[in-house]
Amino acid sequence: MEYLIEKKNGKNDTIKLNENIFNLNKNETLIHQLVTSYISNSHNGIKKHKSRNEVSGGGKKPWRQKGTGRARAGSIRSPLWKGGGKIFAAKGIPSRFKKINKKIYKKGIKIILSQLIIDKRIKIIDEIIVQNKKTKTFLKEVNYLENIDNSLFILNEIDLNTNLAARNLNKINIISYKKINPIVLLKYKKIFITVSGIKALEEHLK
Numbered sequence: 001m002e003y004l005i006e007k008k009n010g011k012n013d014t015i016k017l018n019e020n021i022f023n024l025n026k027n028e029t030l031i032h033q034l035v036t037s038y039i040s041n042s043h044n045g046i047k048k049h050k051s052r053n054e055v056s057g058g059g060k061k062p063w064r065q066k067g068t069g070r071a072r073a074g075s076i077r078s079p080l081w082k083g084g085g086k087i088f089a090a091k092g093i094p095s096r097f098k099k100i101n102k103k104i105y106k107k108g109i110k111i112i113l114s115q116l117i118i119d120k121r122i123k124i125i126d127e128i129i130v131q132n133k134k135t136k137t138f139l140k141e142v143n144y145l146e147n148i149d150n151s152l153f154i155l156n157e158i159d160l161n162t163n164l165a166a167r168n169l170n171k172i173n174i175i176s177y178k179k180i181n182p183i184v185l186l187k188y189k190k191i192f193i194t195v196s197g198i199k200a201l202e203e204h205l206k
Contacts, residue, residue: 003117005124005195008144015124015195017117018202024107024114031115034108034182037098048092052077052085106205112185122191124198128155133164145192148172152188154180156196177201 001017017023052058058077065072079087116122125145130138142148153174155162166174175184177193177200185191193201 003124005126006145008126010144015198017198021110021202021205022114022117024111026115027108027111030104030108031112031182034100034105034112035186037100038182040096040098043096046090046093049086049089051089052079054089055083055085058084108182109180109185110205112182116185116191121189122193125192125194127194127196128153128162130159130161130165133161135165135168138162138165138169142192147190148192150189152184152191154191154193154197154201156194156200177204 001019001023002014003017003022005013005015007013052075055077058075062073062076063070073081076084078084113122123145125142128138128141130141150171151173153166153172154177155174156177158174158176162174166172173184173188177197180201
């Protein structure tokens with residue numbers, strides 16, 4: 001499967017893509033399963049707190065109402081006391097972990113990539129080399145690309161200069177191929193992948 005490489009010098013070339021990764025049939029059910037499981041697994045449960053009604057002990061009044069010189073107290077379960085109940089106790093939300101087989105997860109990622117190729121949302125580009133950490137240097141490096149707003153750049157490895165130079169750009173994200181997930185692939189309008197990034201991604205998804 002031949003695919004276009006957009007090069008800085010304007011002399012575009014082609015690269016052969018693995019059809020077992022970038023040419024799979026659409027499966028909306030699997031993509032939905034992948035997205036929902038990823039979202040669920042990214043949320044931690046909330047630990048439950050005890051209200052004053054749920055804290056053990058405190059049935060007896062700590063001391064008599066008058067004559068002690070101390071403030072009135074009705075129960076050691078009061079939120080004002082150490083070990084007392086919480087005023088606005090969290091009800092607790094259990095972790096909704098949804099296990100998904102690694103093989104199925106990889107297949108879902110491949111299907112998403114295949115659909116992005118069909119929709120022409122993936123662009124394969126030259127390597128990104130940023131000499132310093134200035135944002136204008138990064139923009140100059142990618143100025144041969146059109147409409148990079150709302151874009152994801154996938155690289156083989158991200159060096160410090162590239163990371164610092166691009167982090168202040170709005171609606172642009174740069175990640176390593178190891179960090180791809182269903183949400184980040186579907187979130188952006190365009191995805192730019194370097195040649196070394198696409199080769200590493202193919203090896204990663206074998």
